[in-house]
Amino acid sequence: MRLDYELTKTTPVSCRFVFAAFLLSAPATTVYAQQPALRDPALFHDRVVRVIHQLASRQLPVGDTLVTWTSQPVLFHTSAIGTDTARAGLLRGDRMLGTATVTWAIGEPTTFAVEWTTPGKPTLDIRGVRRGTVLRITGTHDTVLHVPVRRWAVADYGMEALLIPLLRELPRNAAQRIAVFRPFGMHWDTLTAMVRPQGATLIAELRDAQHSRTWMVIGDGQHLLWLHQQGQEMERRPLEGTARYAEYARIRDLLADLR
Numbered sequence: 001m002r003l004d005y006e007l008t009k010t011t012p013v014s015c016r017f018v019f020a021a022f023l024l025s026a027p028a029t030t031v032y033a034q035q036p037a038l039r040d041p042a043l044f045h046d047r048v049v050r051v052i053h054q055l056a057s058r059q060l061p062v063g064d065t066l067v068t069w070t071s072q073p074v075l076f077h078t079s080a081i082g083t084d085t086a087r088a089g090l091l092r093g094d095r096m097l098g099t100a101t102v103t104w105a106i107g108e109p110t111t112f113a114v115e116w117t118t119p120g121k122p123t124l125d126i127r128g129v130r131r132g133t134v135l136r137i138t139g140t141h142d143t144v145l146h147v148p149v150r151r152w153a154v155a156d157y158g159m160e161a162l163l164i165p166l167l168r169e170l171p172r173n174a175a176q177r178i179a180v181f182r183p184f185g186m187h188w189d190t191l192t193a194m195v196r197p198q199g200a201t202l203i204a205e206l207r208d209a210q211h212s213r214t215w216m217v218i219g220d221g222q223h224l225l226w227l228h229q230q231g232q233e234m235e236r237r238p239l240e241g242t243a244r245y246a247e248y249a250r251i252r253d254l255l256a257d258l259r
Contacts, residue, residue, distance in 0.1 A: 045241035052076055056097055057119055060089035064223055065239040068158075070232075077236065079161035081222040088159040095119055098184070102154050104165050112154045114183040126183040128154070141186055148188065152179040160216060160236075161224040167204045168221045170195045201225065201251055203258070215258045219247050226255055 048067065052060065063080025067073045078089040084105065090098045095118060102112040109130060116124040125139040135145045151170070155162035163180065170176055173196050180189045192207040202218040213230040225248045227236035238244035 041240035055095050061087035064244045066236050067239055068236045070234050081164045086162050086165050088162050090158045107169050109154050148179040150177050150179055154181045156182050156184045167195050
């Protein structure tokens, strides 16, 4: 079976322990010794599929499957980015699961629906509709927000693939300020984005208010192939054994310059 299916900027230690318990049920030398070059990618792929099915309490969006790594896998992601609809999912080791759907028109979000669930805890359900210059929020929160004057997107932490519809429309090789609405925390972040083409990919560099940088490599204008945050021993990349991983492998040499 092949699946091409963080609310916070850090991953709880408990999540890392849960993932390790599932993925290391076979000896480490068999599963992913000498990380990140796995010795048995097919076996690792199948273990990830098993983890997703065992931990997920509901369906993740079907699309590309990616894994966030530190010294081991810590988060599982899915994304499907189209011309007018972007979907993403995130699964943590404590079974917290987020799903998001954002619709776009004329280069801006028009609606979004975000749901975060953890077994035994209340569901967070945030929905938004743009009406002119305001964003009407309903669900767990009910409020009206002003739409930023600058270009903007909707994406919780860990769902950066949802930024792709905006990033692919930005001018090339020119720094531009963008706003990102975070439904989980009900707040806006302001980032500086720089997008440049390299071969068949787009490389996006995002700087936050503390000047911390995040790099995203985007293939075909819709597939997240790699993500890395400055100062963190982490990376997000496609799951081994998927078509997207083959794309990642082809561009892996250019990533050394982005670390």
